Amino acid sequence: MILxxxxxxxxxxxxxxxxAVLTMLGIIIGVGSVIVMISLGNGTTQMVKDQISSLxxxxxxxxxxxxxxxxxxxxxxxxxxxxxxxxxxxxxxLKAVSPLSSKSVVAKxxxxxxxxxxxxxxxxxxxxxxxxxxxxxxxxxSEYRAGSNVCIIGESVSKALFKxxxxxxxxxxxxDMICDSVGVLKSKGQGGMGNDQDDVIxxxxxxxxxxxxxxxxxxxxxxxxxxxxxxxxxxDAGSQITNILRDMRNIKSGDRDTFEIxxxxxxxxxxxxTTRMLTVFLGCIAGVSLLVGGIGIxxxxxxxxxxxxxxxxxxLAVGALEKEVLLQFLIESITISSLGGxxxxxxxxxxxxxxxxxxxxxxxxxxxxxxxxxxxxxxIGVFFGYLPAKRASQLNPIDALRHE
Amino acid sequence: xDFIKLRDIVKVYGSGESAFMALKGVNVDIEAGEFVAxxxxxxxxxxxxxxxxGCLDVATxxxxxxxxxxxxxxxxxxxxxxxxxYIGFIFQGFNLLPRTTALENVELPLLYRGVPxxxxxxxxxxxLDMVGLKGWADHTSAQLSGGQQQRVAIARAIASNPLFxxxxxxxxxxxxxxxxxxxxxxxxxxxxxxxxxxxxTHEPDMAKYAGREIHFLDGNLAGAQ
Ligand SMILES: Nc1ncnc2c1ncn2[C@@H]1O[C@H](COP(=O)(O)OP(=O)(O)O)[C@@H](O)[C@H]1O
Ligand SMILES: [Mg+2]
Numbered sequence: 001m002i003l004x005x006x007x008x009x010x011x012x013x014x015x016x017x018x019x020a021v022l023t024m025l026g027i028i029i030g031v032g033s034v035i036v037m038i039s040l041g042n043g044t045t046q047m048v049k050d051q052i053s054s055l056x057x058x059x060x061x062x063x064x065x066x067x068x069x070x071x072x073x074x075x076x077x078x079x080x081x082x083x084x085x086x087x088x089x090x091x092x093x094l095k096a097v098s099p100l101s102s103k104s105v106v107a108k109x110x111x112x113x114x115x116x117x118x119x120x121x122x123x124x125x126x127x128x129x130x131x132x133x134x135x136x137x138x139x140x141x142s143e144y145r146a147g148s149n150v151c152i153i154g155e156s157v158s159k160a161l162f163k164x165x166x167x168x169x170x171x172x173x174x175x176d177m178i179c180d181s182v183g184v185l186k187s188k189g190q191g192g193m194g195n196d197q198d199d200v201i202x203x204x205x206x207x208x209x210x211x212x213x214x215x216x217x218x219x220x221x222x223x224x225x226x227x228x229x230x231x232x233x234x235x236d237a238g239s240q241i242t243n244i245l246r247d248m249r250n251i252k253s254g255d256r257d258t259f260e261i262x263x264x265x266x267x268x269x270x271x272x273x274t275t276r277m278l279t280v281f282l283g284c285i286a287g288v289s290l291l292v293g294g295i296g297i298x299x300x301x302x303x304x305x306x307x308x309x310x311x312x313x314x315x316l317a318v319g320a321l322e323k324e325v326l327l328q329f330l331i332e333s334i335t336i337s338s339l340g341g342x343x344x345x346x347x348x349x350x351x352x353x354x355x356x357x358x359x360x361x362x363x364x365x366x367x368x369x370x371x372x373x374x375x376x377x378x379x380i381g382v383f384f385g386y387l388p389a390k391r392a393s394q395l396n397p398i399d400a401l402r403h404e
Numbered sequence: 405x406d407f408i409k410l411r412d413i414v415k416v417y418g419s420g421e422s423a424f425m426a427l428k429g430v431n432v433d434i435e436a437g438e439f440v441a442x443x444x445x446x447x448x449x450x451x452x453x454x455x456x457x458g459c460l461d462v463a464t465x466x467x468x469x470x471x472x473x474x475x476x477x478x479x480x481x482x483x484x485x486x487x488x489x490y491i492g493f494i495f496q497g498f499n500l501l502p503r504t505t506a507l508e509n510v511e512l513p514l515l516y517r518g519v520p521x522x523x524x525x526x527x528x529x530x531x532l533d534m535v536g537l538k539g540w541a542d543h544t545s546a547q548l549s550g551g552q553q554q555r556v557a558i559a560r561a562i563a564s565n566p567l568f569x570x571x572x573x574x575x576x577x578x579x580x581x582x583x584x585x586x587x588x589x590x591x592x593x594x595x596x597x598x599x600x601x602x603x604x605t606h607e608p609d610m611a612k613y614a615g616r617e618i619h620f621l622d623g624n625l626a627g628a629q
Contacts, residue, residue, distance in 0.1 A: 004515060011508070015502075307502065315516075318512050319484055319491075319513055320484065320488075321516075396462065398461040399461075
């Protein structure tokens with residue numbers, strides 16, 4: 001009987017190929033779109049996470065305040081070397097404290113020039129930023145102390161100025177200063193905000209303050225980046241820094257800070273909650289297409305109910321048992337639905353892979369989503385293929401035959 | 405013992421206000437091997453009667469004995485098996501499966517009987533041969549004329565060697581020449597294979613092929629009121 005039912009089911013599929021194909025199409029589209037959307041959403045999330053973690057974890061950025069007084073005067077104040085030293089001396093959970101200043105400059109070598117970001121640093125910068133050298137060396141202690149005319153360039157600058165030739169020992173002109181290039185940074189690629197992290201030129205902080213951005217003010221540090229020891233609480237370190245700076249700047253309790261503290265952990269959390277929303281959003285779109293696919297399947301099945309009911313009437317009239325008819329229809333619906341589902345999963349695998357490549361996000365294939373989408377569509381296919389058959393097979397043969 | 409015995413068969417369609425009594429207490433007996441023509445004007449209940457006899461429908465009340473078996477006391481499955489093994493039905497509207505070849509249509513009842521593939525094929529081809537459709541086995545309904553489709557339906561009904569063959573206006577959609585051919589086939593089946601036949605018709609020309617005529621009027625045998 002089972003063998004018979006299989007044979008009848010396959011005959012029936014072959015005879016109604018168009019209907020079978022349309023049903024499968026609904027399932028393929030439903031399953032496929034869900035899987036593609038979710039895997040792209042996951043890929044994007046993954047990418048953003050990767051980029052943020054390339055920032056380094058457990059980093060605190062101390063920046064001048066961006067807010068303004070109601071009176072109109074800026075409360076923003078840059079930092080002094082004394083403040084940076086105080087943070088380094090008094091907060092014990094810190095691995096490195098890197099005061100730095102930056103300015104957009106044009107760097108020249110031979111006939112080439114490039115717009116880039118000049119940054120004055122101390123040796124802790126390499127620890128905080130997780131930088132390594134690709135060629136050459138870091139600055140020496142005496143170069144930091146003396147403010148020598150030396151520089152280290154990022155990969156993008158190296159490409160722009162040297163076109164593959166070795167930059168070591170070359171004399172690069174930045175602003176009105178000529179400096180010896182002593183090293184090239186190892187590439188870090190794109191940053192969390194889509195910026196090119198390799199488009200930099202580094203100087204000892206003293207060199208920068210003297211040659212690139214000369215100022216008489218003692219507040220000549222743009223930003224202090226701090227790396228917290230592994231396992232230490234960055235929130236706690238942040239509030240210690242706040243206390244030190246408020247104390248040194250004589251800010252009365254109740255008055256607002258003249259600086260801001262940003263924690264990469266917080267940034268990470270914000271960004272990943274945003275990308276999670278993106279995944280949910282894509283998931284919703286995918287859910288809608290699953291539903292549309294489902295409605296398509298339903299329509300095809302319902303449109304053919306009259307014909308199918310008559311067919312069932314004929315089968316019953318020549319002596320088919322109710323359960324034989326049902327088994328045949330069940331096998332037919334399951335075959336069509338699972339075939340459609342498998343094709344959908346198969347196609348979506350390659351489409352997501354291709355699109356991930358196109359959008360240059362990592363390829364993340366979520367098997368559980370594939371399974372859920374498959375089960376959902378197959379359920380719709382089976383349900384709407386089986387239900388009318390169930391109803392028809394319970395009629396008197398003559399009523400099934402008369403069905404209009 | 406009578407082969408077919410109907411006692412006080414009542415069939416009511418619908419319920420309440422719209423209830424309609426299509427059969428009003430019919431008593432009919434048919435002997436094995438008879439060829440009976442069921443005649444009567446349109447709407448007199450002939451099809452209703454044939455459907456009940458063919459176990460495609462159940463009566464509202466009354467008794468139906470098929471070869472001594474009380475048909476209305478059988479379960480749905482048992483009734484299906486009765487149709488499967490003993491009854492053939494030829495519909496006025498053919499009721500062939502769409503997009504299906506003549507051969508596959510004829511094979512259908514044999515399939516449910518579990519007849520092995522080879523025998524099934526041979527018997528079906530033989531039945532098609534008998535109704536004059538040799539060489540048409542691989543044509544689907546859409547590729548056949550009305551007369552040919554009706555002959556496929558006859559082949560389907562006789563391929564399983566039924567005891568009882570019901571034909572509801574088998575020539576209703578056919579011209580005279582085709583109708584005579586169908587009548588000759590039915591007569592031959594009755595004469596040569598001993599199949600008991602009840603044929604519904606309103607054409608006296610066709611009824612004369614049968615051995616006996618039953619006349620219906622307004623839901624009962626003419627003159628029964
Ligand atoms: N399914 C049905 N529902 C309601 N009334 C029906 C149904 N089938 C037949 N009838 C009615 O029963 C009567 C007898 O119908 P039928 O047996 O088809 O007559 P005949 O075949 O002699 O023309 C008709 O009046 C018809 O309208
Ligand atoms: Mg009729």
